[in-house]
Amino acid sequence: MNTRLSWNRVVRNLFLHKPLLPVVIALSDETHKYEVTVNWKHDTVGELKIAGKPDIQVASPPEFDGPEGITSPEDMFVSSATACFMTTFVAFSNKMRFEFKTFSCKGEGTLERVEKGFEFTKIVLETTVKVGSSDLKKKAERALELAGKYCLVSNSMKCETEHINKVEVA
Helix, strand or coil: CCCCCCHHHHHHHHHHCCCCCCCCCCCCCCCCCCCCEEEEEECCEEEEECCCCCCEEEECCHHHCCCCCCECHHHHHHHHHHHHHHHHHHHHHHHCCCCCCEEEEEEEEEEEEECCEEEEEEEEEEEEEEECCHHHHHHHHHHHHHHHHHCHHHHHCCCEEEEEEEEEEC
């Protein structure tokens, strides 16, 4: 019996079916640190500073007596899951060597009162990807599946993340 797998079979199973081996996009073996500073300005408003990037005005959301029109930590929590899902999808599409025409992801977080205050209990990411041909549809579906599995931000959150994915041929 030949126990050696052909490369084509491994790749086919990896990207079109369930993987034979664990899939991880290796960034590096290093530890990465991300630093931010927030400085209080007035009321519930502050200024978030990230070196080398534009400052972001932040505040409590209006539901918690914050002003309208300013980004809240709750907005950023859901945004971080949404943006990470996108970048993870792009990484897998590059690794799988296929191009897509558009990617759009709408994130919605559910914040609920629990025993110790409020916490996010669920994030729903509703994603639509458009590809140029029907042969790319399975690859895009697989890349979305892998992005959901390996998104490091969602994996770091304690709330459930639900994915509603749709791939269309444009």
